[in-house]
Amino acid sequence: MSTLTEVRFAHEDGALADTLDELPDVDVRVLPETSTDPGQVMYVMAFENADEQTLETTLRRDHTVSDVRPLPAFEGCNLWGVAFDDETKLLGPRVTRDGGFVVDARSEGREQDPRGWHERWLLPDREAAHNIWTYARDEGFEFDVLDLHRQSDVDVENPIRDSLTDQQRAALLTAYERGYFAEPRDASLEAVADALGHSPSAAGGRIKRGLKSLIETTLAVDYRKE
Known part of the structure; x- marks a missing residue:
């Protein structure tokens, strides 16, 4: 049975590790569908509480980022396209390979040290959750499962309700x-x-x-x- 799993994780080589460390007030959210493709190159992210010039400078020197592109057409949304270095530690592609998808992905609050990510995943079963946990542990992630419960009525074609x-x-x-x-x-x-x-x-x-x-x-x- 499908499970909705809420997790918190961090890695020194994880997505935007330097940016989250240098800009403690910035809030980041990955637009939902951009994390569901294991071959994804550019992720679209929304940033809050960040000066655009400072943000761009920080992103470009972040060791986990290979490319960053502002999306000025979306005025007021502060959206950026971000591509990650091949060595960056990501869990989204692993979620997809185990048959699930990311419902929601956002940066952890500044009270967490180190800062990382707070995500919700819709997974096909508890075995998939265990497999990802094992993978994360082996890859050196700080990883906590905050909540995991079965979904008896999951609309897999419309995961928005499960957000x-x-x-x-x-x-x-x-x-x-x-x-x-x-x-x-x-x-x-x-x-x-x-x-x-x-x-x-x-x-x-x-x-x-x-x-x-x-x-x-x-x-x-x-x-x-x-």
Whole structure:
């Protein structure tokens, strides 16, 4: 049965190792479909909290990067095409070779040392997760499995729905069903929180994070394809 696996990993020769170390405030996200091809040459990445000139200089001297290209057509998105050196340690291609794909990939927060990546993978079974864990260990990754659970109803042709956690999905559906998104609203955040059995701050946080994830995995990708 398919599993949704949430992992955290880092490597001194991992993707953007120097950039993440030198720019602790930068947040990086890989556009979802760019990590699913084992022969992928150029990855499209969105950068936040980064001055473009400083970012480009840092990327070009990053020992894991072989080429970097700004994508100026997408004004305001700060998108860059990044190609990695052959010696760079990547797990995305390995995920694909084991029959899975990366649902979400983003840089770890500055509180992690060393900084690395926080990703969610949709894998065909637990054996694939074990195989990737073994590979990562053998390659010298710092690797932690944060969550691994079976997906009884995975839409493999539309993994966007699986970019949400169960809590975010429940919060969004409850808010929608009760009219929280109606204009004018039919339900307050407090009413949604009561229905979920959570505090308003917790419910609001899940709604916001869920909406952010949906936007990043739908509108950001669609905009890049136009």
